[in-house]
Amino acid sequence: MAEPSREAHRLQTWRGIQAAAIRLVAERGFTAVTVEDVAAAAGTSRRTFFNYFPTKVAALFDPDPELADRLQELVDRAPRTDDAWADLCWICRGFVIPGDDGTLAVRRRLVGDFPEFTEYAGSAHRYVERAMATWAQGRVPDDPLHARLLTGAAGAALSAAFLTWQPDGGTEEFDRLLDRALASVRVDPPGAAQR
Amino acid sequence: MAEPSREAHRLQTWRGIQAAAIRLVAERGFTAVTVEDVAAAAGTSRRTFFNYFPTKVAALFDPDPELADRLQELVDRAPRTDDAWADLCWICRGFVIPGDDGTLAVRRRLVGDFPEFTEYAGSAHRYVERAMATWAQGRVPDDPLHARLLTGAAGAALSAAFLTWQPDGGTEEFDRLLDRALASVRVDPPGAAQR
DNA sequence: GCGCGACCTTGCACCCGGTGCAAGGGCGTC
């Protein structure tokens, strides 16, 4: 209703497809759902599906465009202390909490119900890792090893917390798990003395 | 020559296919080479290719069976101190050095020449991560978060070192890079006090 | 109001990775 004004309409179909994808996959499992099924359920064509999402997994895990914008802002607002790892942890903590309207739990349940998915869990948050990667590259441009370690370790913490988390109450809340995960990992600059 | 004795013959075709795959991909790039090309170059059929390798990437990155055995031995021989992270680092260091007959460099060059590959670099050493994952699970069975952090962080160190390394002399040797990477990351048990 | 251009949708044809099946051939064994 009202006039969707193109851009709004586009966002609407985007969400329609993602919703359909998540629903169907949650019902039948990833492999048992074809792109065609999803497209049909969303009321569009197969070809249109690929106009919106480059791959089948993307339809499940790509972030809502509005959320993606907020993530970018978050990265831009990140603190810049002497401790790059601490700064990155700050970003990580910010990533999840604000935008969560339950989709995180849905995805976690997906992974739980269909183990085939665990391998996607990594690539799942690829967009997050990409954002962190560019951040790290800008942060320590003269030390690529350090930069890669930072994003890699943060990614490891994120996915460890995500996989350990049980949204239906078996464990602590996700943010607490993530805190613990981040707290038990340290990435020091190459020259620093450890322990 | 001699009588290949079935098992030996099998190993031989396995290596033939992997060699063909690596060679072709190094020449033309991953996407420009089809499974059919590889099979033909290895003197077998497309179908046979899939008898040996489950996926196209696997043909490039699956470890030589003999090497895989050695890796398993390595994991079994791993030390068991109070410091799980240190033990895991020991395993990591052992992973690469012994088996390296240049294939590591070849693969690194592949990734360098065809950026499309960087995303495979992670899954590339998936078998290593799998080995580490089962190790970690046995090592800290009561703390899944910690177990996942261990393998995740180790994986991050491995792939950071791998991606930073330039086999043609631009940087330090791979094992030194890996040492530095492992040294600058710490994973402590959840309860421990940091810093 | 008209017309034009940009964008969006869709169908179609195609490529290629991956799998099940079933037939055929070679090697090892009893």
Place this chain on the structure above:
DNA sequence: GACGCCCTTGCACCGGGTGCAAGGTCGCGC
């Protein structure tokens, strides 16, 4: 020498992903 196992291969098929071209719709300037 015969039987059985494994290995190979072709064939047919599914499904993900892409290029292309036609048609429709929205928005905008005139």
